[in-house]
Amino acid sequence: xxxxxxNLLRDAGIQPSAQRVAVAAYVLETCDHPTADQVWxxxxxxxxxxxxxxxxxxxxxxxxxxxxxxxxxxxGKTVFDANVGRHxxxxxxxxxxxxxxxxxxxxxAKLDSLDGFEVREYHVVVRGRAxxxxxxxx
Amino acid sequence: xxxxxxNLLRDAGIQPSAQRVAVAAYVLETCDHPTADQVWxxxxxxxxxxxxxxxxxxxxxxxxxxxxxxxxxxxGKTVFDANVGRHxxxxxxxxxxxxxxxxxxxxxAKLDSLDGFEVREYHVVVRGRAxxxxxxxx
DNA sequence: TTCAAGACCTAGACTTAATCTAAACGCAAT
DNA sequence: ATTGCGTTTAGATTAAGTCTAGGTCTTGAA
Numbered sequence: 289x290x291x292x293x294x295n296l297l298r299d300a301g302i303q304p305s306a307q308r309v310a311v312a313a314y315v316l317e318t319c320d321h322p323t324a325d326q327v328w329x330x331x332x333x334x335x336x337x338x339x340x341x342x343x344x345x346x347x348x349x350x351x352x353x354x355x356x357x358x359x360x361x362x363x364g365k366t367v368f369d370a371n372v373g374r375h376x377x378x379x380x381x382x383x384x385x386x387x388x389x390x391x392x393x394x395x396x397a398k399l400d401s402l403d404g405f406e407v408r409e410y411h412v413v414v415r416g417r418a419x420x421x422x423x424x425x426x
Numbered sequence: 427x428x429x430x431x432x433n434l435l436r437d438a439g440i441q442p443s444a445q446r447v448a449v450a451a452y453v454l455e456t457c458d459h460p461t462a463d464q465v466w467x468x469x470x471x472x473x474x475x476x477x478x479x480x481x482x483x484x485x486x487x488x489x490x491x492x493x494x495x496x497x498x499x500x501x502g503k504t505v506f507d508a509n510v511g512r513h514x515x516x517x518x519x520x521x522x523x524x525x526x527x528x529x530x531x532x533x534x535a536k537l538d539s540l541d542g543f544e545v546r547e548y549h550v551v552v553r554g555r556a557x558x559x560x561x562x563x564x
Numbered sequence: 565t566t567c568a569a570g571a572c573c574t575a576g577a578c579t580t581a582a583t584c585t586a587a588a589c590g591c592a593a594t
Numbered sequence: 595a596t597t598g599c600g601t602t603t604a605g606a607t608t609a610a611g612t613c614t615a616g617g618t619c620t621t622g623a624a
Contacts, residue, residue: 341585405525
């Protein structure tokens with residue numbers, strides 16, 4: 289973190305306040321898929337006075353500026369993902385944990401034949417169990 | 427509805443109380459993807475005394491017994507789907523409306539090569555705009 | 565028919581995620 | 595120092611969902 293993170297925000301057109309840098313330092317670096325409240329809990333460890341509203345506002349701002357993506361994949365929970373490129377998702381049904389799958393790992397055919405639907409984007413959601421190797425990797 | 431619906435419940439191992447039949451009559455017949463509160467609002471029109479807890483309990487029971495599936499695809503909203511077979515989903519980004527896509531409409535390749543992940547099920551989530559033809563169809 | 569037991573339902577309190585609001589803060593430019 | 599604007603704060607509010615304690619209905623046996 290530090291000036292690197294601040295420049296990242298500036299480049300995205302965001303004023304790098306102390307609170308925003310603190311949120312960015314965690315959420316843009318992790319490869320977890322935290323919920324807003326998980327981000328709040330985490331950032332408060334190093335920044336105890338930060339309010340919930342600020343964390344929510346900041347996360348939504350990052351999404352609007354393209355630094356984050358927001359998904360609701362399971363349990364009605366909204367999570368954030370610093371991986372903004374195209375990719376698929378794997379959900380471990382035991383733990384609820386979400387893993388990113390590389391875009392090239394899967395391929396979807398016949399999308400063009402979806403009559404009556406104008407496709408802008410798509411991704412595959414896979415459910416099952418992650419073996420220990422994958423758990424370490426993510 | 428009527429005796430047909432009651433038998434459907436009995437076949438699934440569910441005591442067909444009046445409330446359960448009322449919920450089933452709507453949610454098992456619609457091809458919408460209603461939230462629990464939308465089901466509650468709808469069923470109350472014909473059954474004003476039904477409580478919110480009963481609707482939630484009933485929907486969860488139907489899911490457990492395999493009559494419904496439960497998805498959280500967008501907006502952090504949990505929706506119910508009477509289509510319990512394999513299928514994909516299309517989400518209209520303007521309206522938030524969800525459409526079922528037939529399983530055969532798409533095909534996913536390379537799933538077996540997901541090293542480190544034990545796949546139990548998967549589906550494709552497509553986003554875009556539904557043209558009027560599709561809107562009528564669903 | 566009557567009764568007890570168990571299943572089912574109800575209203576409302578509670579929990580949690582998320583947003584909103586109004587006031588306060590902080591900093592840049594004057 | 596002062597003004598002004600963007601940012602942050604605490605707490606209220608909304609909404610989705612669950613829980614609880616008690617009430618009602620149904621069923622089956624006496």
